[in-house]
Amino acid sequence: MKIHVLNSKELVNKTVSEHLIKFVREHKTGVLGLATGSTPIGIYEALVKDHKENNTDYSQIRTINLDEYVNLDQNHPESYYSFMHRNLFNHINVKPQNIHLPNGNEKDLEMACQSYNDVLKNNQPDIQILGIGANGHIGFNEPGTSFDSSVHIIELQEQTRLDNARFFDSMDDVPKKAITMGIKNIMDAKRIILIAFGENKSEAVYQMVKGKVTENLPASILQKHNNVEIYLDESAASKLF
Template sequence: MNIIVCQNYDHLSDYAKDLVINTINNNDKPVLGLATGSTPEGMYQALIKAYQEKHVSFKDVTTFNLDEYIGLGKEDPNSYHHFMDEHLFNYVDIDQNETFVPPGNTDNHEQACLDYEQNMHRHGDIDLQVLGLGVNGHIGFNEPGTPFDTRTHVIELDESTRVANARFFDSIDDVPTHAITMGIETIMESKQIVLLASGDSKKEAVQRLVNGEETPDFPASILHRHNNVTVILDRDAASLLSVEQIDQVVGPK
């Protein structure tokens, strides 16, 4: 696990952007695993700017998103499908037929999970998977207690997750109670994983990720088993780590 500390959120976003571009430029048919939420928004903005400046093209890229709320159609403004359109897909040259988000609004969730897995296998392993870090250690929507051998599945959201995401809805009562998510085993099959964490609210989770035991009670702890993980933090998120635990401190270009 390579731990990178950036000066601030903007620099974190720029550093992550460079890793994504490197993956795109070094693969003929790159497959990206993407995350939603507040933390990767800056990275997506930086990628759009890089595309506008002709530093990268998405025309050969395929994407698979981590998760989606159960009960929300892709046109719903709170759906993750809509999030990706508004924060990346509508502003770059990606083939939107090659952008995949788990279907939240379906009558057969079990089949939807199987279909999503099969589609990923048809496209090969994910070259780079972007993750956020929940305050309770969730990755994707794999909440504490999720077995490490799970594939894409439906999960009931932890109350802390719903509270954290309530800011995107009119009230917490509007936050869905379930989601469809890539499983932990699915995530771990990615060739490279980049985890982003920003802000003071994530410092305890980051400390536990680095120092804590490997346990399903803190799903992100599984990442210690992967041989190519980069954790990108801003100074606030890294504030409880010792100097010895940080591999590199990087500043703005």
């Protein structure tokens, strides 16, 4: 693990977005693994700004997303389909056929999992962007998820639903299940960039970096990956040093 502690969220966003832009310019047909939630929004804003100013070309880039809520209409403003289009895809020249998200509205969810596993076999991320939950989840892989897991349906823990409640009108509206890339899928990425902001992530960050590798803290498996960079603001890094 390479750990980078920067003195502001803005500097983290700038640094990580520069890595992604460089990659896109050098690897025209590369695969970007993308995340949702509040953490990567600043990075996506920087990618959009660069595309508008410099015409960075995404026409052959393929994208893979980590997860999606189950039984939330894809046009709902808080679906990850809507999130990605609103914050990134609508503003760059990525082709719709090159955008991949798991389908949480499939009647046969087992088939949806298998289908997305097949997509991932043919679109292994060159770079996977990750956040980390306060409970150490990556993607929607909650504590206790097997390190051997592939795409699966997960029951969201109360902590995760509470963390996401701010995006919904009420706690009752927060979905209880999600479809997510498994730990094994995430570990198949060639390079992983994990980002964390804020003191509320500091304990999970500490355990991820310094704790034992355990399924009780899914992000701890990243200790076993040979190409992981972690970008933190000072608050998220506060327990490391």
